Amino acid sequence: MFRKVLIANRGEIAVRLVRALREYRIPSVAVYSDADRVSLAVRVADEAAYLGADPPSESYLRTDKIIDAARRHGADAIHPGYGFLSENAEFAEACAAAGIVFIGPPAAAIRKMGSKTAARQLAIAAGAPVVPGTETPVRKIGEARKTARALGYPVLLKAAAGGGGKGMRRVDREDDLETAMRDASSEAARAFRNDEVYLEKLVAEPRHIEIQVLGDHHGRLIHLGERECSVQRRHQKVLEECPSPVMTSHPELRARMGEAAVKIARAAGYANAGTVEFLVDRDCNFYFLEMNTRLQVEHPVTELVTGFDLVEWQLRIAAGERLTLRQRDVAWRGAAIECRIYAEDPVNGFLPSPGRITQLDEPAGPGIRLDSGVYAGWTVPLDYDPLLAKLGDGAATRDAANARIRAALSEYTVSGIRTNIAFFSDILEDEAFRAGDLSTGFLDKFFARRRPGPEPDLETEAAAALVAALHACKTPASPPPAGSRSSWLVSGREEMLR
Numbered sequence: 001m002f003r004k005v006l007i008a009n010r011g012e013i014a015v016r017l018v019r020a021l022r023e024y025r026i027p028s029v030a031v032y033s034d035a036d037r038v039s040l041a042v043r044v045a046d047e048a049a050y051l052g053a054d055p056p057s058e059s060y061l062r063t064d065k066i067i068d069a070a071r072r073h074g075a076d077a078i079h080p081g082y083g084f085l086s087e088n089a090e091f092a093e094a095c096a097a098a099g100i101v102f103i104g105p106p107a108a109a110i111r112k113m114g115s116k117t118a119a120r121q122l123a124i125a126a127g128a129p130v131v132p133g134t135e136t137p138v139r140k141i142g143e144a145r146k147t148a149r150a151l152g153y154p155v156l157l158k159a160a161a162g163g164g165g166k167g168m169r170r171v172d173r174e175d176d177l178e179t180a181m182r183d184a185s186s187e188a189a190r191a192f193r194n195d196e197v198y199l200e201k202l203v204a205e206p207r208h209i210e211i212q213v214l215g216d217h218h219g220r221l222i223h224l225g226e227r228e229c230s231v232q233r234r235h236q237k238v239l240e241e242c243p244s245p246v247m248t249s250h251p252e253l254r255a256r257m258g259e260a261a262v263k264i265a266r267a268a269g270y271a272n273a274g275t276v277e278f279l280v281d282r283d284c285n286f287y288f289l290e291m292n293t294r295l296q297v298e299h300p301v302t303e304l305v306t307g308f309d310l311v312e313w314q315l316r317i318a319a320g321e322r323l324t325l326r327q328r329d330v331a332w333r334g335a336a337i338e339c340r341i342y343a344e345d346p347v348n349g350f351l352p353s354p355g356r357i358t359q360l361d362e363p364a365g366p367g368i369r370l371d372s373g374v375y376a377g378w379t380v381p382l383d384y385d386p387l388l389a390k391l392g393d394g395a396a397t398r399d400a401a402n403a404r405i406r407a408a409l410s411e412y413t414v415s416g417i418r419t420n421i422a423f424f425s426d427i428l429e430d431e432a433f434r435a436g437d438l439s440t441g442f443l444d445k446f447f448a449r450r451r452p453g454p455e456p457d458l459e460t461e462a463a464a465a466l467v468a469a470l471h472a473c474k475t476p477a478s479p480p481p482a483g484s485r486s487s488w489l490v491s492g493r494e495e496m497l498r
Contacts, residue, residue, distance in 0.1 A: 004076060126264050
């Protein structure tokens with residue numbers, strides 16, 4: 001297949017790729033910056049290459065350094081992971097020019113789908129439904145006002161050259177349009193070096209559902225079903241699952257969305273693994289959103305329910321093999337949920353929480369999958385996305401998957417830094433989540449439901465506390481119920497987290 005593969009990434013995805021390569025007995029080369037010199041990826045890889053200083057612009061975004069490292073280590077292929085250079089057509093072309101295989105789609109497909117406006121045009125030509133909006137960037141405020149009036153408020157301004165919530169602004173009235181357009185363009189320029197934005201009609205409280213596609217270089221393309229990605233904070237996914245709860249009541253929707261995704265991918269000349277993203281409204285109408293021309297963060301969810309290893313197929317397809325899977329070979333069994341574990345503080349506005357991990361207890365057991373990039377003693381740097389790990393699970397039903405992953409979260413301890421582990425426990429226990437009542441506005445409603453009520457009457461609270469204390473003195477303590485967590489263990493963990 002390949003003689004040696006360099007992994008142009010870091011963190012948990014780099015570790016995931018090292019392990020996949022090891023199954024094929026392909027030596028791996030990790031790359032690292034100063035901050036990642038003793039990272040888990042460097043520890044587990046067969047070889048490692050230094051790129052430069054901590055800022056990504058000096059390390060993980062340097063095409064020249066990465067290509068040079070691949071040459072020096074004798075790697076004949078590069079896997080970009082996700083983020084960084086994974087959707088950079090110039091990087092894919094640089095690999096080809098150096099005689100190195102880029103483990104991903106053709107550069108032409110990346111370029112076609114990299115512009116959101118060009119991707120919309122391609123989707124329309126392929127016969128896929130799109131959200132009403134402009135097919136080209138809007139450059140003047142007069143043009144934007146005219147378009148917004150025709151679409152009807154509220155509208156959404158979006159960056160033409162990227163995603164992830166960058167360069168995105170909701171506009172509810174015309175008076176706010178000029179400021180929003182200026183801010184969106186400025187943010188897009190900083191994030192993507194392209195200030196172009198376009199306008200879409202805002203779909204009220206949609207679900208965000210994506211379809212995994214897989215294709216070879218011989219013309220075969222299939223889909224592997226959906227992932228429900230509606231639980232988002234500031235347009236960033238935090239929890240994903242498969243199947244989407246909406247598929248239970250509308251089983252025909254998967255086939256329709258899958259067919260549309262394959263049409264779009266075929267029109268783009270796509271090969272390898274990719275994801276076509278859609279918005280789904282309350283009436284189960286779906287609209288093309290964008291295509292991610294790479295392996296997704298949440299790909300394990302699909303692997304857990306289909307049994308297919310997406311990284312394995314990425315390697316095989318990049319090596320020129322034919323995709324032997326047919327659409328009829330794909331079946332979805334059970335349910336899977338994944339939580340993105342971040343070094344961040346939910347209590348303080350989800351601020352990043354870099355620092356040294358002093359203790360790490362990771363969950364395990366039947367059906368549990370943990371894709372982690374950290375270890376006890378490692379220092380989480382401030383320079384990169386604070387993703388520590390992805391905790392996933394598979395079970396026979398959605399309720400069983402929910403119960404299993406909640407149990408796993410209760411065993412998960414990361415000391416020395418703040419994390420969002422407890423935040424997921426709250427989400428998974430939420431009645432609306434358990435009922436599958438999801439939309440991209442789910443977390444806003446979740447936070448609103450948990451918002452503190454009116455200021456308490458302090459005198460009444462003090463009196464109640466005094467009564468409770470007197471009662472406790474007269475009442476002998478009873479043992480905790482079977483299966484509950486012991487108070488000394490809970491207090492001990494709280495003390496360590498101070």
